[in-house]
Amino acid sequence: MVRHGGRIVADQLALQGVKRVFSVPGESFLAALDGLYDVGIQNVVCRHEGGAAMAAAAHGRLTGQPGAVFVTRGPGATNAASGLHVARLDSIPMVVFVGQIARSDRDREAFQELDYRAFYGPLVKWVAEVDETARLPEYISRAFHVATSGRPGPVALALPEDMLGATAEVADVPPPARLLAEATAAQAQAVLAALAQAERPLVAVGGPHWSAQAAADLVRFAEAANLPVATTFRRQDYMDNTHPNYVGYLGVGMNPALGQRLAQADLVLALGTRMGDTATGGYTLMAPGTPRQRLVHVHPDPDEPGRVFRPDPGIALAAPAMLAALGAARPGPWADWTRAARADQEAWTLPQQTPGAVRMEAVIQTLSDILPEDAILTNGAGNYAAFLHRYFRFRRHGTQLAPTSGSMGFGFPAAIAAALEHPGRTVVCLAGDGCFQMTLNEFSTAMQYGAKVVVIVANNGRYGTIRMHQERSYPGRVSGTDLVNPDYAALARAYGAEGAVVAEQAEFAPALAQALACGTSFVIELRLDPEALSPALTLTRAREMGQGRS
Known part of the structure; x- marks a missing residue:
């Protein structure tokens, strides 16, 4: 079937399972708006591109599926940058479609022209501009693949308005048939062997790919092994905060006692988190390079373990996959260490009265x-x-x-x-x-x-x-x-x-x-x-x- 580029875009989104997009409309992508009209994907029209991009990022974080956002060229694209920055640092899958000037006007400083590769490069995993209408399925399939692979993140595609308005007869590209990686017996044994040598272990969890099942597996593992679990900044919903093995969060405003416990630990099992500056008190509680603590680092991006801290070992795997393999852990001799950490958490969360009529x-x-x-x-x-x-x-x-x-x-x-x-x-x-x-x-x-x-x-x-x-x-x-x-x-x-x-x-x-x-x-x-x-x-x-x- 011959379709204009906007309809091809909408059809690809539907194949990728997109039910809702966020946008601020612009004349540069009218054909895409027309395509959305036919396909029936809900278009949530926002009042500012920053809000639209943040909403799309929140959708991606909440569902695990890429949030999609459409913005126009120039000012629209620059306004959306704040939401892309959120998605990048939060490891959120997201695809932003940017209306672009006509291909014939490039490099003339045309109305609202912007070099998206240069502007978005540091903010996204991949940025590209689609020059041929017939290649839209290829580019969109790749965009959704990159947004969800390894460490998830945002991707940007620039869509020249004349390319979107042109027609092509091209086959759709369905989503990839992806088989999720599972932990090998050797990987799980390496984690358990490292724990067996520890006297003061601390589990730190965060990052992408988590689910209700992963949270249940985390509880089962922590209970079986008598391990204290800390979440990282703004990942507190990864474990029931009332659970005896939950000992607080590592990040801005953390319990100083938990920060000291991180510094005193002889092993940190980092599951999914990058252990960045907020989690480590500006890299003072764990030193870059070779930290005082042995670090067992499980992260979906193979380039992350070893980027700041030396892992021993580093395992390129999503944290939930590792937790699924660690469910049968044996009790460790850390019950007193864990109880003390939990007592610190309970003392920290007793409300301290602040001044004022409303507290x-x-x-x-x-x-x-x-x-x-x-x-x-x-x-x-x-x-x-x-x-x-x-x-x-x-x-x-x-x-x-x-x-x-x-x-x-x-x-x-x-x-x-x-x-x-x-x-x-x-x-x-x-x-x-x-x-x-x-x-x-x-x-x-x-x-x-x-x-x-x-x-x-x-x-x-x-x-x-x-x-x-x-x-x-x-x-x-x-x-x-x-x-x-x-x-x-x-x-x-x-x-x-x-x-x-x-x-x-x-x-x-x-x-x-x-x-x-x-x-x-x-x-x-x-x-x-x-x-x-x-x-x-x-x-x-x-x-x-x-x-x-x-």
Whole structure:
């Protein structure tokens, strides 16, 4: 059948199993929009390309299948870069299709022209431009393969508008018939043999390819072997946080006692995680090169083990495949070590009271007590997130959507993507006043497509994380960190949603109940004391630290 390029693109997406794409429309890919019309793939039209790309990244993280996003040339492509950066650092499969100028106008600095290979090169696994309509199936098949192979990540394809509008008679290319790798007996034995020599082991889990089955296998392995398990930054839903073998997370704002336990360990079994700077306290708890700890590194990218730390051994394999092979581990002599680590975690998660009429530690405790176990929580970046990470108890896999890249603005588009994918589940977005304002224009998207989201806005009138560091480095010299904010509840109502302002702690539980019961999106604005910067730090204390006072 002769088809124009846009229809060929849509047909390939359907073959790859894509049910939904995110986009901001542009004249450069009108033919692709026309193709989507025929094929029936839902096109979620966003209000900014950054929000569209973040939503696609969240979809990829939540489902394990590549999130797809369409943006136009030039400004559209550059706006989307923040979402690609999230996907790259989070190992999320994603494919971005970029409308491109006509082929005949290249290299003339034409309207909105951009060299996508140069611009996207550091952000993606592969970037290409399709010159021939008949090769679209080939390129798209490869794009989805690269996005999901090894360490997953984003891929970018530039689509010249004249190429998309041209016709071709070409066969479709179905998805590859892929056989997933399994752990060999030798690989599993190498891990068990290394553990048998350890006195103070620590299991650190993270990275891609995880599933509910992998989480169950992790629990079974940890229980059988008496091992302590730490998740890495913003991967806390990989293990039930109430389990006796769960000892906390390694990352920004981690329990100092857990950080010291990592430093004291004689063996670290890293399953899927890269053990980057956040997990290792800026490479101070584990030294690059040959760390103090023996590192058994299991990672799906064969180039990762040995890139920063010397592995002993390094195994190129997805973590869930290794866990499936380790299920029959024998008990090790580490029960006391694990119990001590768990005791540190339980002490760390006892709420420490912060100043103000509304206290974030109490808010998170209420969420942890009331929300269903399958509720999906999203967030971007800011000091408010430290309360979530420290005090919320994630119980199931697939319930935490947060960027390891530390990108502000991610939480709200991620929540919209989650609500569209799982309309029957509770979706809660936590955002700071600065974080929410970066992507709150996507409220129109949520309302247009019926995505029901509860947004909890921590309003302290400032960029809290930056202010904290500012007070430490330049105490009392406030510059660039104060915010003037809208009435967020009124703003929600302007979009057709509902909202409430919480100025006293007793008002939060009723507001949450109202939000969960209403039939539309709901914003709860928390009026916080600006004095409270983090679970363990106030503005006054940060300033004293900056002035050298103990």
